[in-house]
Every structure is written in C-alpha cells, then in structure tokens.
Amino acid sequence: MTTATSLFDPVENDLSILIDNLTSLVQAQHPILGAAAEHLFSAGGKRIRPAIVLLLSRATMKGLDITPRHRRLAEITEMIHTASLVHDDVVDDAELRRQVPTVNTLFGNRIAVLAGDFLFAQSSWYLANLDNLQVVKLLSEVIRDFAEGEIQQGLSCFDTDVTLEKYLQKSYFKTASLIANSGKAAVILSDAGEEIANKIYSYGRNLGLAFQIVDDILDFTTTTEILGKPAASDLASGNLTAPVLFAMEEKPSLKILIEREFSEEGDLPQALDLINQSHGIEKARALAYQHSQLALEDLQCLPNSPAKESLMDLTDYVLSRIK
Amino acid sequence: MTTATSLFDPVENDLSILIDNLTSLVQAQHPILGAAAEHLFSAGGKRIRPAIVLLLSRATMKGLDITPRHRRLAEITEMIHTASLVHDDVVDDAELRRQVPTVNTLFGNRIAVLAGDFLFAQSSWYLANLDNLQVVKLLSEVIRDFAEGEIQQGLSCFDTDVTLEKYLQKSYFKTASLIANSGKAAVILSDAGEEIANKIYSYGRNLGLAFQIVDDILDFTTTTEILGKPAASDLASGNLTAPVLFAMEEKPSLKILIEREFSEEGDLPQALDLINQSHGIEKARALAYQHSQLALEDLQCLPNSPAKESLMDLTDYVLSRIK
Numbered sequence: 001m002t003t004a005t006s007l008f009d010p011v012e013n014d015l016s017i018l019i020d021n022l023t024s025l026v027q028a029q030h031p032i033l034g035a036a037a038e039h040l041f042s043a044g045g046k047r048i049r050p051a052i053v054l055l056l057s058r059a060t061m062k063g064l065d066i067t068p069r070h071r072r073l074a075e076i077t078e079m080i081h082t083a084s085l086v087h088d089d090v091v092d093d094a095e096l097r098r099q100v101p102t103v104n105t106l107f108g109n110r111i112a113v114l115a116g117d118f119l120f121a122q123s124s125w126y127l128a129n130l131d132n133l134q135v136v137k138l139l140s141e142v143i144r145d146f147a148e149g150e151i152q153q154g155l156s157c158f159d160t161d162v163t164l165e166k167y168l169q170k171s172y173f174k175t176a177s178l179i180a181n182s183g184k185a186a187v188i189l190s191d192a193g194e195e196i197a198n199k200i201y202s203y204g205r206n207l208g209l210a211f212q213i214v215d216d217i218l219d220f221t222t223t224t225e226i227l228g229k230p231a232a233s234d235l236a237s238g239n240l241t242a243p244v245l246f247a248m249e250e251k252p253s254l255k256i257l258i259e260r261e262f263s264e265e266g267d268l269p270q271a272l273d274l275i276n277q278s279h280g281i282e283k284a285r286a287l288a289y290q291h292s293q294l295a296l297e298d299l300q301c302l303p304n305s306p307a308k309e310s311l312m313d314l315t316d317y318v319l320s321r322i323k
Numbered sequence: 324m325t326t327a328t329s330l331f332d333p334v335e336n337d338l339s340i341l342i343d344n345l346t347s348l349v350q351a352q353h354p355i356l357g358a359a360a361e362h363l364f365s366a367g368g369k370r371i372r373p374a375i376v377l378l379l380s381r382a383t384m385k386g387l388d389i390t391p392r393h394r395r396l397a398e399i400t401e402m403i404h405t406a407s408l409v410h411d412d413v414v415d416d417a418e419l420r421r422q423v424p425t426v427n428t429l430f431g432n433r434i435a436v437l438a439g440d441f442l443f444a445q446s447s448w449y450l451a452n453l454d455n456l457q458v459v460k461l462l463s464e465v466i467r468d469f470a471e472g473e474i475q476q477g478l479s480c481f482d483t484d485v486t487l488e489k490y491l492q493k494s495y496f497k498t499a500s501l502i503a504n505s506g507k508a509a510v511i512l513s514d515a516g517e518e519i520a521n522k523i524y525s526y527g528r529n530l531g532l533a534f535q536i537v538d539d540i541l542d543f544t545t546t547t548e549i550l551g552k553p554a555a556s557d558l559a560s561g562n563l564t565a566p567v568l569f570a571m572e573e574k575p576s577l578k579i580l581i582e583r584e585f586s587e588e589g590d591l592p593q594a595l596d597l598i599n600q601s602h603g604i605e606k607a608r609a610l611a612y613q614h615s616q617l618a619l620e621d622l623q624c625l626p627n628s629p630a631k632e633s634l635m636d637l638t639d640y641v642l643s644r645i646k
Contacts, residue, residue, distance in 0.1 A: 087436055087440055090432065090433075090436050091433050091436050091437055093433075109413065109432055110413075110414050110416075110477075113410055113413050113414050113436055114414055114470070114473060114474060114477070116440075117410055117443075117469070117470045117473070118470040118471075118474065120440075120443065120466070120470075121463075121466040121467040121469065121470040121471075122467060122470075124447055124463040124466055124467070125460075125463045125464060125466070125467045127463070128456070128459045128460040128463040129460065131456060133451070133454060133456055133459075136451045136456070136459055137448075137451040137452065140444075140447040140448045140450070140451040141448065143443070143444040143447055143448070144444040144445060144447070144448045146440070146444065147437070147440045147441040147443075147444040147445075148441075148444075150437060150440070151437060151441065154433075154437070
C-alpha cells in the first residue's frame with residue numbers, strides 16, 4: 001500500500017521547508033502561542049493540504065521550479081486549515097484529535113480562540129501580500145465556507161430530513177472548499193490558464209468530498225484507539241453523515257432513535273446495529289469511489305510529471321483507508 | 324455638550340442604511356446566529372467606527388455622493404470590530420459589555436466563537452470583493468493587529484516593566500489600527516491622493532489612541548453601573564494602563580501590590596488609593612488631550628465641509644467623556 005509519505009516524494013523537501021517556516025513564524029513572534037504551535041504543527045498531521053498545493057504547483061510549472069509565492073500559498077493553506085481545526089475543537093468541545101489532546105484541552109479555550117484568530121489573521125495578511133486579487137478571493141471564500149459549514153452542521157443536528165445533497169454541500173464547505181480553491185490558486189500562480197484552473201478546482205472538490213466521505217465511514221468502522229477520537233462520535237452528537245443517510249432509507253426505525261436524540265437507554269448501540277445491518281456503509285463507500293474517479297479524470301488536463309503521478313495516486317490513497 | 328448622535332448628523336442616514344444591511348446580512352443567512360446578531364447590532368453601540376469611515380468618505384469626495392464601495396467599507400469596519408469584541412469577550416470571560424450581557428454569557432462560548440468567525444470570514448470575503456488590493460492589505464493588517472494586541476495584553480499581565488511606549492503600541496493594535504487603516508482605506512476609495520491618505524491614517528491613529536486612553540481612565544473614574552462592567556476591572560485582571568503606569572512612577576509601593584497580583588486581602592483597594600493619590604489619572608488625561616490635538620491638526624489637509632466639522636468635533640467629543 002502506498003503510504004502518505006512515499007506519495008509526497010516529489011515535494012518531500014518542499015514540505016520540510018514549509019514546516020520549518022510555519023513553526024518559526026509562530027514561535028518567534030509569540031512565546032505564549034509557542035507551545036500551542038509546537039503542538040499544532042507536530043501533532044502527526046500528514047500535511048495533505050499543503051502537499052496537494054505543492055504538487056499542483058510543480059505539475060503546472062512545466063518543469064520550472066516553483067516560486068516563493070507557491071510556497072507561501074501552501075503555508076497559508078496549512079495555516080487556515082489548522083486555525084479551523086483549533087476553533088472547531090473549541091466549538092465541538094473536543095478532547096482528542098489524531099489521538100492527541102486538543103489545544104483547548106491542553107491550554108484552555110482562551111488560548112485556543114487566540115491561537116486560531118492569530119493563524120487566521122496571519123494567513124489573511126500573507127494572502128493580501130501575494131498581490132493577486134483572484135487568489136485573495138479564492139482563499140477568502142474558503143474561510144467563509146468554513147464558518148458556513150460549521151454553522152450548517154450546528155443547524156442540522158439530529159435533523160433526519162437532511163438530504164444527501166445537503167450533506168455533500170456541508171462536506172464541500174468543511175473539507176473540499178479548501179482543497180479546491182487552494183489548488184485553483186496554485187494553478188493561477190503558475191499562470192497555466194483558465195481551463196486547467198477550473199479542472200483543478202474540480203479535482204480538489206471531488207478529492208475533498210471523497211476524503212470527507214471516507215472520514216465519515218471511518219467514524220463507524222474504526223476503534224477509538226486507531227481513530228484518535230471516540231468511535232461513532234459523529235452519530236452520537238447528531239451529525240448525520242453518508243452511512244447514516246443511506247441506512248435511514250432502509251431502516252425507518254433508525255429515524256425514531258435519532259429524532260429522540262438517543263435519549264433512551266440502549267438507543268445508540270441499537271442505532272449502530274441498524275446501520276451495520278443496512279447497506280449504508282457500502283453505499284457510502286461507492287459514493288467515495290465515484291468522487292475519487294471523477295478526481296482522477298479531472299487530472300487528464302495536466303502534462304505528465306512525477307507530481308501528476310502523485311496527484312493521481314492520491315485519489316487511490318484516499319480510498320485505501322477504507323479498503 | 325455634543326452628543327454622539329448630533330455629531331454624526333452628516334452621515335445619520337448612511338448609518339441607518341448600514342445597520343439595516345448588517346442585520347439583514349446576518350439574520351437572513353443564519354437563523355442560529357440571528358439572535359446573537361440582533362443582540363450584537365442593537366446593543367447600544369455608537370457606531371463610531373463606521374461613522375468615521377462614512378464621514379471621511381464624504382469629506383474626501385469633493386461634494387459628490389459616496390459610492391457603494393465606501394458603504395461596504397464602513398460595513399466591513401463594523402463587522403471586524405464586532406467580531407473582535409465577541410472573541411475578546413470569550414478570551415476574557417467577560418460577562419457584560421455596554422451594560423448588556425455578552426454573547427458568550429447569553430449563548431455560550433460555542434456560538435460566540437462561531438459568530439465571531441462568521442463575521443471575520445464574511446468581512447474578509449466582502450473585502451476581497453472591493454477589488455482593491457491596497458484596501459485589502461490595510462484591513463488585513465487590522466485583523467492581524469487585533470490578534471497581536473490581544474496576545475500582547477495576555478503576555479504583559481501584571482508586568483510592571485511595561486513601558487508607556489509598549490502600552491501605546493498595544494493600544495494601537497487593539498483600538499487605533501482599525502480607525503487608522505479603515506480611514507486611510509476610505510480616502511483611497513475616494514482617490515484623494517497619497518498625502519491625504521497618510522494624514523488621515525495619522526488622524527485615525529491619534530484619535531484611536533486618545534479614545535483608548537480615555538477608556539482606560541474611565542475604568543478608574545466611573546462606577547460599575549455607568550460603565551457597564553465592573554470598575555477597575557483592567558487593573559484587577561493585571562492589564563496595566565496609562566493611569567497605572569504614571570502612578571507607578573510616583574508610588575513605588577504600587578508595584579509590589581501588582582507584582583504579587585493583589586493576592587493579599589485589601590491589596591486592590593490599597594492600589595486604587597495609591598493611584599488616586601498620585602497624578603496618574605491627570606497625566607493620562609494630558610496624554611489623551613495631546614493625541615486628540617494631533618488628530619485635529621491632521622485634519623487640516625481636508626477641504627471644509629460638514630463632514631470635516633464632525634470629524635473635528637469628534638476629537639473634542641472623545642475627551643468630553645472625561646471632562
């Protein structure tokens with residue numbers, strides 16, 4: 001099986017420069033955030049998002065080296081992503097992420113809100129200084145989509161009328177928007193033309209959706225230990241994801257349990273049984289596969305290169321986590 | 324005495340359009356934030372920041388009407404300000420602001436973090452769509468300064484080595500940066516030239532500093548009821564402002580009380596007595612006056628107009644609160 005590390009071979013060096021830059025940026029300026037930053041940028045993240053930006057940058061530069069602005073874009077992408085995680089964990093009162101205690105758990109809500117604000121603020125300042133209005137618009141769209149996604153998720157808790165379409169829209173806001181828009185921005189910085197920019201936006205959108213659907217499947221199929229957070233925690237908190245939406249079509253009694261918010265003893269285990277007896281997870285897997293295939297097709301616009309190979313492998317790697 | 328309302332006569336109509344736009348923007352999109360928004364945009368704020376943007380817009384348009392982009396800039400200014408207040412109150416665990424319970428008190432930290440993120444996100448999206456890179460840079464600087472100011476304040480709690488210079492820098496980050504940079508942005512949107520833009524930046528900086536120093540004086544001279552938050556709350560939480568910094572020069576024993584963080588019974592009242600016996604408040608008042616005079620001089624670059632009159636009166640109004 002391809003590992004995330006070998007997958008990113010063409011940008012391995014770029015990624016270590018990125019981590020150094022991010023760590024020193026936050027630490028040098030703010031000792032108080034230093035510990036939080038250290039924790040954030042070394043908490044076992046796979047840097048998938050900046051890696052995709054760097055790979056797309058290399059894949060669209062026709063063999064020329066990538067520019068400092070490409071690198072800065074990758075840094076901005078990781079900063080926005082990290083800021084959103086930190087605030088999400090405050091909002092969701094999460095104790096663990098990637099098997100590691102969250103910033104709010106370790107340092108309290110105060111530092112977590114500050115650290116997120118600082119990262120958002122720093123990223124919008126970096127962004128403005130890329131001096132490209134189109135790129136500013138694409139990434140400010142991402143920040144807005146994050147807030148929108150988090151709000152939609154709050155609004156639709158335990159709402160059994162949520163459609164698959166609505167679920168995909170929320171997943172776009174929360175996960176795919178960053179990959180789609182930062183990817184498109186990389187192509188724009190490479191000056192590779194409108195058509196490729198739009199295809200790459202679509203690649204990012206499809207890859208991001210596949211990624212989120214797989215994550216939502218893993219919430220049901222993995223143990224707490226491997227997942228780094230309690231299993232089925234999405235369902236327990238009323239976040240109805242693809243496996244649940246498909247399962248509800250087959251098992252109407254599941255709706256009753258959800259609508260009463262698992263308030264009676266044994267409701268949650270019973271709901272999990274119903275989901276496992278249905279084809280919910282299988283259908284969600286098919287949906288993830290479909291988006292990963294669409295992502296693969298979107299890449300046909302790119303000339304061959306090691307970076308393109310990695311981007312193609314990534315569509316497969318995303319699925320490998322549920323194989 | 325001039326009231327804030329009569330002061331803003333030349334933009335009274337503009338301000339009511341602004342409030343309508345802001346309220347409907349947040350409410351239409353997000354019922355969950357609706358209540359918080361209603362609360363935020365009707366909590367008795369004087370709209371001083373957007374009023375200054377609108378006045379500067381009118382004062383630099385040579386008698387022509389202001390543009391939709393000027394209006395949007397004023398909205399962005401109020402959104403950024405409001406977002407920062409909401410997150411500040413989470414960070415400081417504040418229960419009251421302007422005599423009204425804070426968003427975190429009424430709706431919890433979860434909604435407060437979300438509401439702030441949404442307002443920051445929406446404002447950076449509006450900002451990008453003003454299609455002016457220089458304006459984007461000025462306002463993204465403000466967002467960064469907010470985070471910086473809040474962090475500096477956290478770092479320097481109970482630190483009796485804080486200098487007046489450091490205090491002024493923090494006050495610039497927390498208060499003056501928004502007025503200075505949004506004011507400069509208004510001049511840029513009016514296309515009124517670099518020289519006026521820089522003078523107006525200086526006006527905003529000086530006015531903002533005077534404003535903050537006055538606020539810090541009021542923390543000592545006003546009762547809880549009038550202030551809408553506990554009196555001397557800055558001092559109690561270790562935030563050493565101008566009156567304290569001046570008082571420490573005269574009363575070295577004050578330092579001891581601060582350095583032990585008022586840990587012994589009677590420390591805080593004793594510290595307040597020492598400050599009142601010193602010339603701390605008087606010297607802080609002189610400092611505020613000085614900045615308000617500098618702000619007045621900065622306005623000489625503008626042609627005469629009712630808007631300019633208001634901007635001049637504002638330098639006096641700021642001080643009137645401590646007269």
